[in-house]
Amino acid sequence: MSEDEPIGVMTTDECWDMLRANEFGRLAFHLAGEVHLTPINYAVDHDTLLFRTAEGSKLLGVEMNPDVAFEIDEFDEHHARSVVLRGVARHLGEDEEHRAENVPLRPWVPTLKYDVVEIRPTEISGRQFELSRPWLHIIPGR
Template sequence: MTDHPPTVELSDEECWAMLHDQELGRLAFHLADEVHLVPVNFAVDHDRRLVIRTAEGSKLLGLTMNADVAFEVDEVVDDVASSVVIRGRAHELHGAEADAVDQLPLRPWVDEVRPVVVAIEVDEMTGRRHHLHRPWLHLRPDPDE
């Protein structure tokens, strides 16, 4: 037994700190009658919006047709797993707002042009930290053997 609860709710500030520290998350969006889930790199802007860069394609079409999205980021460090889940609305940024994103640590991970800047306005945010109990780890192969 441990001396802490297995799951702890993160405060809003802890959620924002985790979002600032991460750069890869998962974006869920609607496209017609399907739900899509894609990995995206992102940054947090000064207005506490998540921003991504994209190009013409199914993701942008889906966000244009239905602005309701969900976003998730997680990390596992040793025996602690943390995650933040957001529900919000996505919209394309133009002009000075889009240009301001160039000052954020947001660049495409692949060598492709991603000229469209999309912001996700956060409507709801939850975060949790889980203290893991994984008794099966001893069953994993030892990479040094």
């Protein structure tokens, strides 16, 4: 990446590294004919994502239509990165919920969330951006 090439494509390994280094993202899911977008905290478990939830719209949505998308991003004054993952969500059974105990899946809100959902990726992509002050790229001769 450079000023001449301000957008770069992240490798799959870079995407997974960014997912492992973070714990907060956004889940997009279908429910009742609408697309919903909600923040979640998550953890990476091998090649899947896990999150905890309680009975409600997220759980109902992924059980009715398991096709989901997930996004994380990070930025500072000069750079930005984002990863988008598309996949299939599955409510884990009681015999599999122990997987959530083996990863750093910590709730941010002290509410009871007994249900664990796995997202198995079907596609993952990432982009990184070299940021500039908005007006610099429109000044002639730059």
